[in-house]
Amino acid sequence: MQEKKTVILPILHVIIILLLLLITISGICSFDSTCSYEFINQYGNQVRMWGAGIYAYDSYFKAPIFIGSDLTILVFVIPLALVNFHKIRKEEGIENHICCFGTLSVLLYYSASLAFGVTYNILHLLYIALFGICFYSAGIIFIKLYRVSISGEEKNWKYPFTKGMKIYLFIAGISLFAAWLPDIVASIARGTSLELIEVYTTEVTYVFDMGIISPLMFFAYHLAKKGNFMGYVLLRMILKVCICVGIMLPIQTIFQLMAGISIPFPALMTKVFIFVLLAAFAVYFACGLKGKIIKGIFQITEI
16 A cells, blocks of 8 residues: 655755756856956966856866856756656656656756865855755655665566666776876876866866766676666666766867867867767667666655
8 A cells, every 4th residue: 555655855856946947047147258367276377267157266167067067957957857856746656766866866966066066156055955955855765766676576577687788887887987087197197286177176077977976887787787676776877867968068068169168189089979979878778778667656654
């Protein structure tokens, strides 16, 4: 017998959408490349600053990246989130929770990048709020899915783990290190800071991708090989994150080019093309999963 639906999630979802609208629109409105100025950073290097909007104290190189992320979230991810949030409100189904978990993971990555990566500005409290709410929303759904995994209910369902999907997880995990690790090794060998560290103390993308996302891909690969239900959940989440990143990176690059930033071809290949290629394969595998819906309703208590 199905128990009461989770009542806190719809409230959190409404707050997430409102915060996203305010944050992304504020970010997009900050695109003005005429306000830049020069600055000597903490490493003694001259850095060009953006100087406009909420990204006024971010570097001229990074601000267009943040603005490109804002546009991607506003145009692509918010509509997807609205659909997923509506479906999960109507029915506490397994498939709806898996879809919602993937979307919240994208938003968690985005909000963490803002909270930890953007120079302090007037929206900082909103960044913290968005990060916290996305974290707990994703956590609630993850706990529910994990309960299904340990309950043995998933044995009644069939979910596909193709050889290609397993290979994809393995290659994607390696690719994240291939994209970022050479920059760190080269800076350590030279005894200098990262080439594009500019006014920042760390590169949060490197931390998230190599410290969290890549190991998670290998963990999902391990679970998938064992036919574990959570491996399927993580696979679905990783595919959605990769697709969104594959959309986001070209948009970020377009904003950088619009700002007059010259991007070397090798950097385009390693920092953009790799992720676009991973996104293309993610779309292929996601389409292969289309129609293979897991049926089931959660036995959940009110939270």
